[in-house]
Amino acid sequence: MSSPIINRTCRITAIVATFLILTSQSYANDKSLSNTRKAQLTHIVKQDCGSCHGMTLKGGLGPALLPENLEGKPLLFLQNTILYGRAGTAMPPWKNLLTEQEVLWISQQLKAGKIAKQ
Ligand code: HEC
Structure with missing residues (x-):
């Protein structure tokens, strides 16, 4: 048939x-990711990450995380840095507190300069 x-x-x-x-x-x-979670993540970046990278992400103990500083750095590279930290530096790993998906979202927001503006 x-x-x-x-x-x-x-x-x-x-x-x-x-x-x-x-x-x-x-x-x-x-x-x-829910809007509530996105708002929490934005808060975490400003407060927790901001304690080293500066509240406005212009740098402090850690380097500035503004789009011009992250230009040319692949999302996966940023995602890995945040998830696993950088051995031998003050950058701590966040994998026990944030999911891969949340860290990807944060990396995208940082590259787009969206968190610093809010
Ligand atoms: C205790 C201090 C500290 C905290 C808290 C911290 N960082 Fe970092 N971070 C650093 C330092 C120091 C470096 C630079 C490491 C190096 O020398 O390679 C860094 C590097 C980075 C880089 C790589 C930048 C680049 O240009 O390669 C990213 C992205 C980053 N941090 C994101 C975050 C995020 C997102 C958070 C919060 C979830 C966070 N950091 C919290 C200290 C910190």
């Missing part, structure tokens, strides 16, 4: 659909 071409098209469609669902979920990651 069904032709091999239709069968193959169906299979390819199914594979493509699965792929799209999987990738769209990973892209949706930062959108799934």
Whole structure:
């Protein structure tokens, strides 16, 4: 009854659909943080990170975290620095307090200069 071409098209469609669902979920990651959590994270960055990086992120014990300072530094690099800290420096690891997804969001906000402005 069904032709091999239709069968193959169906299979390819199914594979493509699965792929799209999987990738769209990973892209949706930062959108799934609630606004309340985002507000808490902004507060954490200003207070806790700010104690070393400056309340306005212009630097202190730690370097400035403004977009011009982070330009050219990949998101993954920032995310890893925040999650695991930097051995031998004052930069502590945050992996026990923040999730990967939250740290990714913070990294994106820092690069976009959104936290310093609020
Ligand atoms: C106890 C002080 C301290 C606290 C608290 C702290 N940091 Fe740091 N951070 C540092 C220091 C010092 C460095 C520089 C490390 C080095 O010399 O490589 C650094 C480096 C960084 C870098 C890398 C910057 C670059 O240009 O490579 C990022 C990003 C960063 N911190 C983000 C954060 C965030 C986000 C928080 C809060 C969740 C935080 N830090 C809290 C001290 C701190």
